[in-house]
Amino acid sequence: MGHRSDHSPGRIAFINARLLDPASGLDAKGALLVEGEAIADFGPALFKSGVPSGIETVDCRGHCLAPGLVDMRVQLREPGEEHKGTLASAGQAATAGGVTTMVCLPNTSPVIDDMSVVEFVARRARKLGLTKVYCYGAVTKGLAGQELAEMGMLAESGAVAFTDGTQAVGDAQVMRRALTYAATFGLLIVQHPEEPSLARGGAMNAGETATRLGLPGIPREAEVIMVERDIRLVEMTGGRLHFAHVSTAGAVEAVAAAKARGLKVTCDTAPPYFALNEGAVGDYRTFAKLSPPLRSEADRKAIVEGLKAGIIDAIASDHAPEDEDAKRLPFAQAAFGGVGLETLLGVSLGLYHHGGMTLLDVLRPLTCAPADILGLPAGRLTKGAAADLVLFDPERGWRVDSDDLLSKSKNTPFDGYLVQGRALRTVIDGRTVFDAAHGPED
């Protein structure tokens, strides 16, 4: 895959590493050998008696070496809105954040409801040789929520699952048919769980803060009602459904109950929903205007608990670049969304530092869990698998400064936030594509 530029794949030994593989539960000091584009070997016993000559050696100095992150929810803005973000800028941001695989939403222009767009994105991404990019296909043509897109043929051309992106499939009959039709081919539907009529016109979480600020609210029930409706539809159709970025206690509760009943339901959340609450909107900060909106502290705690209990399967960055024109507006008029690729790992490691989760527990929803949900060959240390790795220091502290972000748009809700944990090196197919010591490569 990809071009090699001036990197020499060869054989590289990563020694003195803390090997972390949530898929197998491995957490031990050891080494890892990359041969060409693949992982040749790894483990505590490897290179115990030294690295043979002729092998390039990377001394990890005790830092953590884990599978590269798999980010299941990224908006690329290319094709169509390149002034907000491009495959190249997202690729740079992703590799700096330790993300080696990302899956992009179909809300591009043109919409990814046609095979040619899937192929365009794949071709562009291969050419860049940065983070690996997969696509979601649209559930409905033009994301209009009316007619089904050609899911079967889109899947054949490489779409890994289907979603209408930042819009919910609001019509219950359309959702029913989508789940049923997708089940014909064993395909997964990903829903933005928000009842559109309840959320219409809202700018932030409905509650005391919205009332004080005089902003129109989006009730948490908009999320819960959609989750509960769709769970009934999954039960009815036998389909597979994933809820994106759950943000409320009620949604976590509903998903837990559905899983207990054996339904094929999964969900993810994003760092803002376990690290921030609606207070971050503060003095009308539009960078904190997200979809779903930042919720109450009680909801935030429920998301942390949902992650700990494994009810929430994955953590995605929900990377949504918006340019200044879209954000420098009165709060109610500003666009929803925040960038997240570069802060994904650091903010998530807060769950290890303050949330009582182990490193493996934090990494699981960032690696093998999303890969498994989408059926991607990524997110675990396996001999013979692609050498997609992240070397990180969980202790390294830094302050998020939106100006320093590599992403083309800088709209992070974490601007000024103190983070503990940072990617030092990102390896894709055996090539180092990011090295914190030297800045991003490629």
Place this chain on the structure above:
Amino acid sequence: MNPFLHRHLLGIEGLTRPEISFLLDRSEAYVEQNRGVDKKKALLTGRTVINLFFEASTRTRTSFELAAQRLGADVINMSVSSSSVKKGETLIDTAMTLNAMHPDALVVRHGDSGAVKLLSEKVNCAVLNAGDGAHEHPTQALLDAVTIRRRKGELENLRVAICGDIAHSRVARSNIHLLTTMGARVRLIAPKTLIPSKIENLGVEVFHDMHKGLAGCDIVMMLRLQTERMHSNYFPSIREYFHFFGLDYEKLAAAKPDALIMHPGPMNRGVEIDSEVADDIGRSAIREQVEIGVAVRMAVLEALLAPPREGGA
């Protein structure tokens, strides 16, 4: 002896194996008669058959008309547009009016499932279901069975695939009842959106992949995709439907080499079936189905209207 003791033919469901076999045997006799020079018999002289079609259908109506005429009956065709006649009282009013004219048989097609049954309860004559909504189309299933039997010798143990819009197909339902009653093994192949719930309970196997579903099949029965339903989200596009579920030589290769191709017509070429396959005289029985349709309808009219006779055929 005529073992067919029913007053009406409203569906295949509920018919016994001997009853079905009797109708098939009689149909075969009429196939030969229809191929001869002298096609007309005086068996039903003096009888009146009214074709009452609430839904347009040239082929079925013509087929019934010919069948009745060849048996010597008088035939009246009545087309009633469904917009002018609605369900309930008006349908019954029509039935009562026609009943007052003392017909011997009403051949009825109606867009609503169960409408033919409702009508049959209000008249004194025999009622033949020529298709009611998505419920049954018994003479189509009978003519399909005759066609299969003539090509394959028997129905028992044959593996039959019925492919396409099962959800809205009366042809599929009648065929499922007939084929399973006669000991064939029936498979349904369609996207999940076109498979109605719990249909496995009718004794069929369900597939969503043509290659898997057609594997080892003796008969491939394609259904017409109802074009009026194409925007109801049962599938995304004709292009995608044909790609996954349209019958072409590539998919047909999974079936037995001598598998027979059938279609109740009219066909949407390039939608549910590739033209080349449809016109393959070596494998397609589609034209034969039309021919046999007349014979089957003669057999059914005979069974319901003919005076009792001794010694069978």
